[in-house]
Amino acid sequence: xQGKHSPCSLETMNTIARRYFQDLPREVAVVTAIAFCVxxxxxxxxxxxxxxxxxxxxxxxxxxxxxxxxxxxxxVSATPSGWLVNKLGERWVLGVGLSMVSVSSALxxxxxxxxxxxxxxxxxxxGSAMFSVAAMSLLLHSVDPQHRGRAVSMYQSGFxxxxxxxxxxxxLVVGISIRAPFFVYSGTLMLAVCTALFTLPxxxxxxALEKEAKKSEVVDTMQxxxxxxxxxxxxxxxxxxxxxxxxxxxxxTLIPLFVIEVLHKGAQTSSMSxxxxxxxxxxxxxxxxxxxxxxxRKPALVIGCTLLTTSLMVLTASKSLEVFLVSMMxxxxxxxxxxxxxxxxxxxxxxxxxxxxxxxxxxMTGDLGIIIGPLLAGYLxxxxxxxxxxxxxxxxxxxxxxxxxxxxxxxxxxxxNKLSQENYETTSS
Numbered sequence: 001x002q003g004k005h006s007p008c009s010l011e012t013m014n015t016i017a018r019r020y021f022q023d024l025p026r027e028v029a030v031v032t033a034i035a036f037c038v039x040x041x042x043x044x045x046x047x048x049x050x051x052x053x054x055x056x057x058x059x060x061x062x063x064x065x066x067x068x069x070x071x072x073x074x075x076v077s078a079t080p081s082g083w084l085v086n087k088l089g090e091r092w093v094l095g096v097g098l099s100m101v102s103v104s105s106a107l108x109x110x111x112x113x114x115x116x117x118x119x120x121x122x123x124x125x126x127g128s129a130m131f132s133v134a135a136m137s138l139l140l141h142s143v144d145p146q147h148r149g150r151a152v153s154m155y156q157s158g159f160x161x162x163x164x165x166x167x168x169x170x171x172l173v174v175g176i177s178i179r180a181p182f183f184v185y186s187g188t189l190m191l192a193v194c195t196a197l198f199t200l201p202x203x204x205x206x207x208a209l210e211k212e213a214k215k216s217e218v219v220d221t222m223q224x225x226x227x228x229x230x231x232x233x234x235x236x237x238x239x240x241x242x243x244x245x246x247x248x249x250x251x252x253t254l255i256p257l258f259v260i261e262v263l264h265k266g267a268q269t270s271s272m273s274x275x276x277x278x279x280x281x282x283x284x285x286x287x288x289x290x291x292x293x294x295x296x297r298k299p300a301l302v303i304g305c306t307l308l309t310t311s312l313m314v315l316t317a318s319k320s321l322e323v324f325l326v327s328m329m330x331x332x333x334x335x336x337x338x339x340x341x342x343x344x345x346x347x348x349x350x351x352x353x354x355x356x357x358x359x360x361x362x363x364m365t366g367d368l369g370i371i372i373g374p375l376l377a378g379y380l381x382x383x384x385x386x387x388x389x390x391x392x393x394x395x396x397x398x399x400x401x402x403x404x405x406x407x408x409x410x411x412x413x414x415x416x417n418k419l420s421q422e423n424y425e426t427t428s429s
Contacts (some may be wrong), residue, residue, distance in 0.1 A: 035158030041188035043166015057200035073125025092137035097130025102189035109182030140347035149292025172212025236342035244369020253374035280332030304337025348411035
């Protein structure tokens with residue numbers, strides 16, 4: 001019986017691989033592997049970081065500042081990192097950025113004072129910005145329009161699965177020492193550095209992109225001022241900002257408290273809700289990526305914003321655990337759409353040109369949302385004494401993103417639409 005079913009299983013896996021990963025350049029697989037290593041390491045160190053900071057005898061606020069400073073340095077470094085990408089190329093900026101995070105993390109594991117830890121995490125935030133801008137720029141630069149959605153979805157799947165595995169591995173590592181996760185994190189990042197430097201080509205560009213560049217005779221570098229003249233770019237940045245504020249900021253800050261104070265459940269229920277959301281996102285990432293390539297960016301963006309708005313409305317009305325879990329499932333589905341679609345739109349705007357600063361500003365909006373989202377949500381909860389107001393404000397900002405998405409023009413080239421439809425029909429048959 002085992003021999004009878006094995007070929008079928010192998011054939012099924014091959015069919016899935018052909019449908020989702022065919023025609024993607026090598027760079028996509030490489031940056032996905034790098035994303036997995038980065039997220040795995042961060043998932044290991046993140047749960048112990050506040051505890052390690054408090055071991056130096058500082059307040060809870062000071063311990064939280066270690067996390068906030070990392071995010072702030074990512075925010076302020078995004079645009080300069082884009083400039084470096086334009087000047088030096090994605091490959092080296094990516095490698096240097098990952099090296100900075102790796103070295104600073106290893107040194108953080110040896111920190112003897114709170115000030116040392118704070119400084120090293122700030123340096124890590126700078127390197128993280130360099131890596132993320134370079135990786136996204138490389139990804140968008142390496143694929144043509146009819147594969148851009150799948151490429152971004154595949155890249156984000158690396159972060160998702162690495163993030164899911166990280167806490168599990170971290171639970172084993174922290175038993176050795178509270179400092180051990182920092183060295184493991186450094187090791188996973190160094191593995192990512194080696195992957196970047198030894199497997200990425202020096203000048204990543206597909207033959208299709210070279211042909212398109214020669215045909216259109218485009219300028220080599222896209223200026224930020226030009227990108228800001230496109231309404232689609234503003235829409236992508238707005239959606240990225242709202243996603244950072246809600247799916248990350250609100251979810252990480254208030255939902256654990258909401259589970260305890262309103263639903264009267266424990267921390268285990270909160271963790272389960274995050275897992276439910278992540279599993280839903282993981283199941284939809286690759287199909288959504290294919291939809292983005294076949295149907296276009298605008299339909300996926302509208303669906304994602306609709307799902308996000310719906311999930312927040314359901315969350316606002318949640319009075320039972322069952323309704324709350326439904327809202328988290330819908331939020332996970334929204335994340336699968338909103339993680340990839342705006343990035344694909346930015347790639348359509350940049351086209352074959354260097355767009356480090358354009359990508360940097362786009363990434364900056366997501367970091368800004370992650371920074372101000374928790375602050376705004378916490379302020380509204382404290383000032384109103386409940387969760388209704390912060391949840392409703394989240395609904396409103398999500399509705400703004402939905403309105404912009406519904407009125408923006410499609411950015412995917414028509415020829416790419418035709419090619420994607422033909423590929424879809426071929427692989428489906």
